[in-house]
Amino acid sequence: MKFTEEHEWLRVEDDLIVVGITSHAAEQLGDVVFVELPDQGAEVTKDEDICVIESVKAASDILAPLDGEIVEVNAMLEEEPGKVNDDPMGEAWFFKMKAADPSQMDDYMDEAAYNKFIG
Amino acid sequence: MGELHRTPLFDLHVALGAKMVPFAGYDMPVQYGLGVMKEHLHTRTAAGLFDVSHMGQVILHGDTYEDVAKAFERLVPMDVLGLPEGRQRYGLFTNDAGGIDDDLMFANSGDHLFVVVNAACKEADIDRMKAALEPEISVEVVTDRALIALQGPQAATALARIAPSVADMKFMDVATVDMMGTEAWVSRSGYTGEDGYEISIAANHATALCQALLDMDEVEAIGLGARDSLRLEAGLCLYGNDIDATTSPVEAGLIWALQKTRRAGGDREGGFPGATRILGDLAEGVARKRVGLVPSGRAPMRAGTQIFAAPEGGDPIGEVTSGGFGPTFEGPVAMGYVGASYAMADTELYGEVRGKRMPVKVAKMPLVPANFKR
Known part of the structure; x- marks a missing residue:
């Protein structure tokens, strides 16, 4: 599993990359009340804002971690945004994407480096 | 800082x-x-x-409660004199333009008036009371x-x-x-x-x-x-968001807080800052009103969200002043100002969230029923 400085996690699942936000990020956000997911099939560019998470406190963006295509989104989050707090690293994944250049993954942190990053 | x-x-x-x-x-x-x-x-x-x-706690003392009440009425469009001992009322410090400089609570505590004001405004409020009331009335800040x-x-x-x-x-x-x-x-x-x-x-x-x-x-x-x-x-105003130095109490829907004795035809009509505008607003109506707003979707509409009358085109007809998620309401809730012709409950409007116009309905406040011990 890889981690971005934007507190996203990326997990390789067959030929797709599953993306969500970390437990640390979910805790910092507080109770999540709304999630806006990208369109399935959308072509996205690395660092583009593609999702919105609204917590009781504020709205935050999720960036596309890689260039590629959104293949699947986790529609459950639109109905049950609180899942992001309950199980951010598991059930509450945001989207699955097909990376145009999987080597972009290499830039991101491993778990040990991420834990150090969040201190 | x-x-x-x-x-x-x-x-x-x-x-x-x-x-x-x-x-x-x-x-x-x-x-x-x-x-x-x-x-x-x-x-x-x-x-x-x-x-x-x-929050600021202030005690106002005079020779009698009547003296304090009459003096305090120079600063607020409320009936202070008629407030029975042992009772509290909601009040507003108005300015000469008829806007609201702070909202407050005041109580008749027998031999004095006890005033509670907002934290962010308390220095200015204390200065205002000292300037307007001393030396006749003592202004004691409780620290x-x-x-x-x-x-x-x-x-x-x-x-x-x-x-x-x-x-x-x-x-x-x-x-x-x-x-x-x-x-x-x-x-x-x-x-x-x-x-x-x-x-x-x-x-x-x-x-x-x-x-x-x-x-x-x-x-x-x-x-x-x-x-x-x-x-x-609960539909309650946050000073600085939902009411400020430019909003009149009438626009803000706080008419209930202006007792009849201070209005046109009352025993102690006017005599507070901004009386001309406020009594004028009461007589003639206002161009914008504070309303409750319930977004139809799940996305919260935060303070600053522009409100439109139609799904496309046109200029904004209002703006959200407070908005977020209502845990008891179980959905997004907001309040804000809209043009008076759009202020009827159930009017369908649109709030622009991240460049998209999302449906929002005008709603009666409070959005969750109050539960007071009357």
């Missing part, structure tokens, strides 16, 4: 694991371990304890007392264990009662839409009182985050 002030309950907040944030110059708890959502729901179903010691609020349907049961007489108080009653061996100034009021109390108590007794309340099963500590969502559902 200077050093943040601390309330007498600072150490307790830290011991309870609160997340502290700067607010109006104070280091204040925004949430505790439960988090905003659960703290909000706990207050609506049981009892929540809030530290509001950052050695904490102010705490206990709110929720089980607040009365909880507080009555410490001071049984509070159970007999009605909404907006004030009383001086003994609490754990010290004098507490209690009002049956609050800022959540729930039954409850605000309690002024000597700073060195505040932690013990809070600890005694927190030891009860019904009571949890509640931060500023839930305080904001509770008051929003």
